[in-house]
Structures are given as structure tokens and as C-alpha cells.
Amino acid sequence: MDTINNHPTDELLVSYSAASLPLSQALCISVHLENCGECSQKFQRLNQVGSELMLQLKPSPPSPGLKDQLLDQLDSITENAETDRHSPGNTSVPRCLHQFIKTGYEDISWNRLSRDIQSYELCRDQNNAKVELLRIRPGGTSNTHTHMGDEYTVILEGSFSDEAGLYHKGDFLLRDASDQHTPVATLDKYCICLAVTEAPIQLTGFFGRLLNPFIRRSYA
Amino acid sequence: MGQKNSSAERIEQLRDCLARVANERDKAAFSTLFDHYAPLLRAYSLVREPGADLIADELAQEVMIRVWLKAGSYNSQLANINTWIFTLARNCRIDYLRRNGRFVSDIDPTEIFNDIEDESPGPFQLTHQSRLEENIRTGLKKLPREQSDILVKVYLEGKSHQQTSEELKLPLGTVKSRVRLAVKKLKVLVER
Numbered sequence: 001m002d003t004i005n006n007h008p009t010d011e012l013l014v015s016y017s018a019a020s021l022p023l024s025q026a027l028c029i030s031v032h033l034e035n036c037g038e039c040s041q042k043f044q045r046l047n048q049v050g051s052e053l054m055l056q057l058k059p060s061p062p063s064p065g066l067k068d069q070l071l072d073q074l075d076s077i078t079e080n081a082e083t084d085r086h087s088p089g090n091t092s093v094p095r096c097l098h099q100f101i102k103t104g105y106e107d108i109s110w111n112r113l114s115r116d117i118q119s120y121e122l123c124r125d126q127n128n129a130k131v132e133l134l135r136i137r138p139g140g141t142s143n144t145h146t147h148m149g150d151e152y153t154v155i156l157e158g159s160f161s162d163e164a165g166l167y168h169k170g171d172f173l174l175r176d177a178s179d180q181h182t183p184v185a186t187l188d189k190y191c192i193c194l195a196v197t198e199a200p201i202q203l204t205g206f207f208g209r210l211l212n213p214f215i216r217r218s219y220a
Numbered sequence: 221m222g223q224k225n226s227s228a229e230r231i232e233q234l235r236d237c238l239a240r241v242a243n244e245r246d247k248a249a250f251s252t253l254f255d256h257y258a259p260l261l262r263a264y265s266l267v268r269e270p271g272a273d274l275i276a277d278e279l280a281q282e283v284m285i286r287v288w289l290k291a292g293s294y295n296s297q298l299a300n301i302n303t304w305i306f307t308l309a310r311n312c313r314i315d316y317l318r319r320n321g322r323f324v325s326d327i328d329p330t331e332i333f334n335d336i337e338d339e340s341p342g343p344f345q346l347t348h349q350s351r352l353e354e355n356i357r358t359g360l361k362k363l364p365r366e367q368s369d370i371l372v373k374v375y376l377e378g379k380s381h382q383q384t385s386e387e388l389k390l391p392l393g394t395v396k397s398r399v400r401l402a403v404k405k406l407k408v409l410v411e412r
Contacts, residue, residue, distance in 0.1 A: 011381065011399040018375040019310045023327040030332045044299070048356050049406060050375045051306035056360070057376070059259030060266055063277050067254050070281055071247055074288055096331040123326035131327070 004036050006171040013039065017046035024125035024196040028152040028172065030096040031194055035170030094156065097122075097194070101133075105157065105192055108133070116140025116185075128199040135192050136160060136185035149198030151175045158191035160184060235301050242291035254284055257305055264309050267376045275316070282312045300353060307333070313378065352407070359406040367402040370395060 008016070008029050015021045016029045033040045091104045100122040101108065110118035118135045125131055129149075133156070136142065153173045160167055162181040167173065175181065185191035234256060240249035258280040265276040286308050294304055314329045360368065373379040373387070381399070385392045 009396075009400070010403050011396045014371075014399050014403060015374060015381065017310075018378065019314050019329075019333065020374050020378045020380050023314075023325045023329055023332065026329070026332050027327060044303075045352060045356070046403070047307055047310075048300065048303045048353060049360070049371070049403070050310065051300065051303040052356050052360055053372060053375045054260060054264050054306050054309070055302060057260060057263035057267060060262040060276065062258045062262055062280055063273070066277055066281060067251065067258070070254070070284060071251065073285075074247065074250070077285055077288060099328045099331060125325045125327060 003168060004032075004038075004170045005165075006167060006173055007036065007039055008032060008172050008174070010042070012174070013042055014046055014049075017043055017050055022125050022127065022129060024129045024131045025152055027096055027131065028154045028194060028196055031094045031154045031156070032170060032172040034094045034096070092157070097156075105133070105135070110135060114142070117142055125196070130195075130197045130199070132195055132197075133192060134195050135190055136183070138185055138189055138191075139187045141182060141184040149177060151198070152196040154194050156192045156194055158189045159186045160191045160193075161186065231301060235296055238287070238291050238294055238301060241288065242294070250284075250288060253287060257287075258284060261305075261309055264376065265313070267372075268313070268378050279309065279312055279316060282316070283308050286312065355407045363402055363405060367398050367405070370398045371402055374399065 012021070012025075012029065016026055019026070021029070033043055091101075093101045093104060108120050110120050113119050116137050117140060119132050120135075121130065121132045123131050136158075138158075151174070153175070155167055155169050155171050157169060159169070160183045162183045164181065166186075234253060237246075237249035237252045240246035241253065261280040261283050262276040265279040266272065269275050283305065287305070290308070294301070299307075311329070311333050314333070318325065318329060360371075363371075370384060370388070373384045374381070379387065381392060381395045384390075385395045388395070
């Protein structure tokens with residue numbers, strides 16, 4: 001909970017609170033909030049802003065019979081969806097990632113990207129944004145790279161540094177296509193990050209899809 | 221002043237109803253909550269999907285079902301009842317969009333937007349809660365139209381910054397800075 005220096009911007013938190021963000025970006029922010037009390041407080045207040053805005057709307061009366069229909073159903077409604085929560089176990093995996101990682105990071109079948117880096121793709125989001133975990137070995141480095149689209153990163157374990165600073169567990173970073181950087185994991189332990197990379201906008205056609213794997217490869 | 225008191229009384233009354241739903245499974249109390257919130261929930265749906273009456277009914281119904289199921293987990297120490305309802309409505313909206321293929325995503329949103337009642341309050345939050353609510357309420361009324369319009373687009377219409385910038389024909393940077401200015405004026409942010 002301490003020493004988090006890199007936070008999502010206020011306008012990004014607003015969109016998160018409004019749920020007007022792609023879920024992949026929301027996932028990164030959610031991991032950050034689990035680690036950052038300050039941003040959690042902001043989030044709750046931003047929810048208040050949303051509720052005040054909702055209260056200012058002109059009320060619209062429900063269809064006749066909607067209430068009676070609902071009242072009749074109440075006794076038969078049971079809370080089945082709620083018991084189906086992803087079981088957390090005793091891992092340090094953030095709650096919002098339990099849907100992908102059932103036990104711990106060590107049980108993941110990592111893919112080797114380079115001598116220093118392994119990856120594990122969790123899923124794809126809308127616009128084909130790639131949601132993955134990256135694991136950098138202690139002292140390991142990735143090639144200097146730029147991004148074809150925005151890249152959202154939040155640190156799950158360990159720490160790394162680049163030209164701009166040193167980042168620890170919970171730190172949230174947003175890099176756009178103009179940023180060039182060379183991340184290096186610190187020497188003490190593996191660094192594990194959640195990374196969301198937006199698909200390159202200019203390469204979405206047939207040839208783009210053919211080229212994407214090569215771009216991905218060079219990215220890590 | 222009189223109006224302010226009556227609105228505080230109304231909140232008190234609604235909180236009381238919610239407690240009776242939680243503790244006694246009181247359907248009359250639930251009915252009062254329905255009468256108060258269902259029209260607002262419909263409005264919340266209609267602002268995103270104008271003219272879609274059935275969807276609006278469905279969202280109102282879905283949220284009220286969650287109110288019935290989750291009344292026991294509401295903690296008035298942590299959140300204003302209106303804020304609690306808003307978070308339920310927002311989460312139902314995401315579920316709806318996902319179920320209907322409007323959010324094409326492999327991500328389950330259930331665990332992303334943590335229920336507000338799961339969070340533990342800081343001492344700061346408890347002591348300043350009502351003052352913050354007041355700041356936000358009066359602040360929203362005083363915001364310049366160009367800022368409040370953008371908040372409406374983002375919070376109620378569910379628009380991204382990019383969509384907002386296209387619709388209002390404003391540069392993306394302007395949209396972001398107006399959002400930032402607006403929340404600053406609402407004194408939402410923690411002083412560092």
C-alpha cells in the first residue's frame with residue numbers, strides 16, 4: 001500500500017468510474033486500485049459524481065405493471081450468480097485477475113519471448129487489444145521499443161526501471177506510441193506485469209494481421 | 221433551506237426502507253424504493269439508449285433485483301444510498317452491454333468494478349463524507365456548461381473521451397482537460 005508513485009490520471013479514473021473504458025483498460029486500473037488507497041478513495045468520490053448526475057436526470061415512469069410483476073417474482077429470486085465468485089485461494093494475485101489465474105503465477109505455462117522475458121496471454125479485448133502478463137527475469141531487459149498503440153502496464157510483483165524512473169508493485173503506467181523506452185527489471189527478483197497493448201491502428205487490414213505477430217515479437 | 225431538509229429526510233426514509241428490505245424482507249419498503257429509483261434508473265438507461273423503452277425497463281428491473289438481493293450488504297457508513305444505487309446501475313449496464321455483444325470482450329467485468337461495500341473506509345472519508353457530498357452537489361450546479369456537458373457524456377451516455385471529442389468536435393486534449401478541470405472544481409480529489 002505504500003510508495004506508489006505512478007497513478008492513472010484523473011480523467012482516466014473518471015472514465016473508469018463511469019464504465020466508459022474498454023474492459024482491458026479497466027482491468028489495469030482495477031489492479032492499481034487494489035494496491036492504492038488514495039486512488040480507491042478518489043474512485044468512490046467519482047462514483048458520487050456519477051450518482052449526482054443521475055439524480056439530475058428527468059425521471060421516466062416505468063411501464064405499467066413492471067413493479068407488480070417484479071414484486072410477484074421476488075420470492076423466487078435467489079442469489080445464484082453471487083455464489084459463483086472466482087475463488088481467491090491464498091495467492092497474491094489481484095482479485096480482478098482471478099478469472100484468468102486460478103492459483104499463482106508459478107503455475108502459469110509461460111511462453112518464452114526472449115532470454116529475459118516470458119509472456120502469457122490472458123485474452124483479447126475489443127479492438128483486439130492484447131491483455132497479457134509479462135515476466136522479466138531479475139536484471140533482465142527488453143529491447144528498446146516503441147509502441148504501435150497505447151500500452152497500459154501495472155506491476156504485479158517485483159520492480160523495474162527505465163529511462164524515466166523506477167517502478168514498484170501497484171504502479172500504473174500509460175505509454176503512448178511516441179514513447180520509446182528500455183525497461184530493466186531490478187536484480188532482486190522476477191518482475192511480473194499486467195500489460196494491455198492496443199492493436200496498431202494502421203495495421204488492421206489483412207496484411208496488418210499478417211504483420212502483427214512480427215511486431216509483437218519485436219515488442220518484447 | 222426547507223428543501224434541503226426535506227431531501228435529507230427523504231434520504232433517511234429511503235435508507236430506512238433499504239434496512240427493512242435487508243432485515244425483514246419487507247415488500248412494502250421495497251415498493252417505496254422501486255417508486256423512487258425505477259424512474260431514475262430508466263432515465264439513466266434512456267440517456268444512453270434514447271427511445272429504448274424495453275431496455276430501460278429491463279435495466280430498472282435488473283437493478284431493483286440486485287437491491288432486493290444485496291440490501292444486506294449496503295453499509296450506510298461507507299456510501300450514500302444514491303451512490304450505491306448508481307454503482308449497481310453502472311454494473312448492470314456493463315453486464316447488459318456484454319450480454320448483448322456490444323462489448324466484445326473475453327473479460328468478465330464482475331470483479332473489475334468492486335462493489336463499493338467491499339471497501340473499507342479511511343478515517344478521512346468517514347468524517348468528511350457529508351461535506352464531500354455537499355461539495356459535489358453544489359459544485360455540479362456551478363460548473364460551466366462546457367464542463368458539465370462533457371461529464372454527462374462520459375458518465376451517463378457512457379462515451380469514451382474519443383467519442384466525446386468526435387461528437388462535440390473538440391480536440392481530444394480539450395476533452396481531457398475539461399474533465400480534469402471539472403473534477404478539480406468538484407473538490408473530489410485528495411489533497412496531496
